[in-house]
Amino acid sequence: xxxxxxxxxxxxxxxxxxxxxxxxxxxxxxxxxxxxxxxxxxxxxxxxxxxxxxxxxxxxxxxxxxxxxxxxxxxxxxxxxxxxxxxxxxxxxxxxxxxxxxxxxxxxxxxxxxxxxxxxxxxxxxxxxxxxxxxxxxxxxxxxxxxxxxxxxxxxxxxxxxxxxxxxxxxxxxxxxxxxxxxxxxxxxxxxxxxxxxxxxxxxxxxxxxxxxxxxxxxxxxxxxxxxxxxxxxxxxxxxxxxxxxxxxxxxxxxxxxxxxxxxxxxxxxxxxxxxxxxxxxxxxxxxxxxxxxxxxxxxxxxxxxxxxxxxxxxxxxxxxxxxxxxxxxxxxxxxxxxxxxxxxxxxxxxx
Amino acid sequence: xxxxxxxxxxxxxxxxxxxxxxxxxxxxxxxxxxxxxxxxxxxxxxxxxxxxxxxxxxxxxxxxxxxxxxxxxxxxxxxxxxxxxxxxxxxxxxxxxxxxxxxxxxxxxxxxxxxxxxxxxxxxxxxxxxxxxxxxxxxxxxxxxxxxxxxxxxxxxxxxxxxxxxxxxxxxxxxxxxxxxxxxxxxxxxxxxxxxxxxxxxxxxxxxxxxxxxxxxxxxxxxxxxxxxxxxxxxxxxxxxxxxxxxxxxxxxxxxxxxxxxxxxxxxxxxxxxxxxxxxxxxxxxxxxxxxxxxxxxxxxxxxxxxxxxxxxxxxxxxxxxxxxxxxxxxxxxxxxx
Numbered sequence: 001x002x003x004x005x006x007x008x009x010x011x012x013x014x015x016x017x018x019x020x021x022x023x024x025x026x027x028x029x030x031x032x033x034x035x036x037x038x039x040x041x042x043x044x045x046x047x048x049x050x051x052x053x054x055x056x057x058x059x060x061x062x063x064x065x066x067x068x069x070x071x072x073x074x075x076x077x078x079x080x081x082x083x084x085x086x087x088x089x090x091x092x093x094x095x096x097x098x099x100x101x102x103x104x105x106x107x108x109x110x111x112x113x114x115x116x117x118x119x120x121x122x123x124x125x126x127x128x129x130x131x132x133x134x135x136x137x138x139x140x141x142x143x144x145x146x147x148x149x150x151x152x153x154x155x156x157x158x159x160x161x162x163x164x165x166x167x168x169x170x171x172x173x174x175x176x177x178x179x180x181x182x183x184x185x186x187x188x189x190x191x192x193x194x195x196x197x198x199x200x201x202x203x204x205x206x207x208x209x210x211x212x213x214x215x216x217x218x219x220x221x222x223x224x225x226x227x228x229x230x231x232x233x234x235x236x237x238x239x240x241x242x243x244x245x246x247x248x249x250x251x252x253x254x255x256x257x258x259x260x261x262x263x264x265x266x267x268x269x270x271x272x273x274x275x276x277x278x279x280x281x282x283x284x285x286x287x288x289x290x291x292x293x294x295x296x297x298x299x300x301x302x303x304x305x306x307x308x309x310x311x312x313x314x315x316x317x318x319x320x321x322x323x324x325x326x327x328x329x330x331x332x333x334x335x336x337x338x339x340x341x342x343x344x345x346x347x348x349x350x351x352x
Numbered sequence: 353x354x355x356x357x358x359x360x361x362x363x364x365x366x367x368x369x370x371x372x373x374x375x376x377x378x379x380x381x382x383x384x385x386x387x388x389x390x391x392x393x394x395x396x397x398x399x400x401x402x403x404x405x406x407x408x409x410x411x412x413x414x415x416x417x418x419x420x421x422x423x424x425x426x427x428x429x430x431x432x433x434x435x436x437x438x439x440x441x442x443x444x445x446x447x448x449x450x451x452x453x454x455x456x457x458x459x460x461x462x463x464x465x466x467x468x469x470x471x472x473x474x475x476x477x478x479x480x481x482x483x484x485x486x487x488x489x490x491x492x493x494x495x496x497x498x499x500x501x502x503x504x505x506x507x508x509x510x511x512x513x514x515x516x517x518x519x520x521x522x523x524x525x526x527x528x529x530x531x532x533x534x535x536x537x538x539x540x541x542x543x544x545x546x547x548x549x550x551x552x553x554x555x556x557x558x559x560x561x562x563x564x565x566x567x568x569x570x571x572x573x574x575x576x577x578x579x580x581x582x583x584x585x586x587x588x589x590x591x592x593x594x595x596x597x598x599x600x601x602x603x604x605x606x607x608x609x610x611x612x613x614x615x616x617x618x619x620x621x622x623x624x625x626x627x628x629x630x631x632x633x634x635x636x637x638x639x640x641x642x643x644x645x646x647x648x649x650x651x652x653x654x655x656x657x658x659x660x661x662x663x664x665x666x667x668x669x670x671x672x673x674x675x676x677x678x679x680x681x682x683x684x685x686x687x688x689x690x
Binding site: 106155156165167168169171172173175176178179180182183186187201276320323324325326328329332333336337339340343344 | 448498506507509511513514515518521522524525528617618664667669670673674678680681685
């Protein structure tokens with residue numbers, strides 16, 4: 001491939017729009033879409049009642065003759081696989097934004113405590129008000145994540161933000177909210193508690209269309225918003241002073257971006273529980289593939305996250321069949337060594 | 353207070369000894385309170401009779417088989433965790449270090465879960481707890497000292513947090529794979545002092561005794577290490593051996609505490625700080641004070657956990673986390689300047 005220019009400028013005549021992306025972005029995006037779709041189809045086809053992959057495609061598109069296939073695919077497995085994709089996108093985008101605004105390669109919503117705040121409020125909702133509909137969970141989780149984010153901001157960012165202190169405060173906050181979550185679990189009604197537990201392990205087990213629909217609007221609003229703000233993310237990444245000099249309204253943009261992070265992470269956590277380390281890994285992998293410019297990075301990271309969660313779910317389902325491991329366990333087993341590697345690499349390269 | 357001499361006592365040895373005796377008295381009082389208070393309150397005289405003139409009545413049975421073992425367990429586990437925390441903080445010169453934060457407790461817990469999973473229940477698991485604690489301790493030390501900047505306190509803590517996350521995910525994985533293991537172990541895994549039989553406690557006590565005595569013997573060396581490794585070496589201390597010996601003590605104490613009561617967090621973090629505030633920087637005093645204060649803390653936490661919502665009770669691990677996590681955040685804010 002001849003890389004004469006590393007950038008691809010996009011200026012459609014019809015729209016008042018202009019941006020440039022890394023030359024690798026279209027190819028990487030296309031291959032990620034293919035990988036995501038393939039893993040989706042494969043995930044749907046595997047299980048106790050195997051469906052050939054071709055039949056899966058036919059069934060999804062609606063030309064299948066067999067009603068059995070239609071039931072297994074459309075009712076049981078497809079919503080779950082789609083939830084995995086969307087949750088991966090949400091968590092990965094949230095992580096990308098957070099790493100961008102904190103300029104901290106180790107930041108991710110699950111590490112600095114946003115996810116555990118969301119978990120706490122969602123568990124409280126499940127345990128204390130079991131009659132509330134599933135659709136309220138994302139809103140509750142969003143509020144919980146927002147509370148955690150504000151607490152972290154107040155506790156760690158005042159008087160000069162130190163990346164490492166941010167993580168330490170996050171660790172403390174995670175144990176605190178974790179203790180409250182255990183408290184809920186110890187005293188709730190046993191039926192509600194077992195529901196909360198399945199959800200808490202970070203699993204897409206048993207997710208159906210009624211979990212998928214409430215998730216969709218959150219991603220539909222906040223993913224495009226993040227893309228619109230991608231250029232501001234690049235400016236913020238230069239440091240507050242330089243960003244201000246370039247005419248960026250630093251505090252306003254940062255608050256808006258933080259809101260996106262919390263919304264995406266909260267909605268994902270509300271749907272699938274705390275699937276760890278996706279928001280950490282995906283942005284780094286994406287950055288290695290397409291470089292640090294956020295307009296290309298955000299969609300690539302989102303799709304990478306989708307692939308990670310989808311594949312983790314697949315592995316979790318197949319590795320010890322017929323027993324399922326939650327995909328959160330799989331992502332933790334892959335993600336922790338990655339996190340430690342990042343930690344030990346020790347700023348040999350600049351953060352992004 | 354003499355600032356130029358870091359080892360100078362801020363308080364005289366006599367007042368420190370008196371304080372230690374006072375602490376011992378307080379510990380006994382907490383022990384007694386823990387026996388007296390609970391779902392059914394029992395008169396102090398009955399406790400005396402139950403111990404020395406056992407007559408087989410229900411109250412006496414409750415005291416001898418439930419209350420007393422539990423009260424002793426709380427004190428012993430609290431002391432072990434606090435001393436292990438004090439040694440870890442002294443050795444790494446890191447205010448945020450503690451066996452639970454560095455993942456040592458989780459390592460011991462994972463090893464025990466693995467043992468139950470592979471062998472079934474029965475027999476003693478304390479060996480596995482030691483093995484798991486040792487492997488986790490070595491791993492976290494190795495991880496924290498990798499990279500160009502060497503062993504920095506912050507990297508150690510973050511490596512410990514990540515390791516804890518990984519190990520507890522593996523534990524969750526095993527528990528999901530094996531319903532039987534979950535049934536046998538979930539009670540213990542929440543970090544609880546309840547339901548322990550005196551016969552199960554006895555075989556582990558010698559390890560804790562060895563760990564506590566050995567730790568107290570290391571007080572002088574740890575104080576010297578607090579001056580920095582170079583200075584300690586210059587003063588003629590064989591720092592390599594001190595590190596190995598101290599690490600063995602941590603593994604013994606943390607491993608047996610986990611084997612007895614499951615992973616109870618934050619005692620090892622909080623107690624040494626409070627003690628240091630009271631007695632200064634000399635580990636010859638910090639260690640015995642930590643031992644007593646740890647016993648008091650866990651004993652009180654357990655008693656309160658039983659009283660707040662009787663007749664139900666809170667797992668004591670939740671109580672300690674509710675107190676300890678804010679303290680950790682406070683430490684991270686005030687001690688980490690970077």
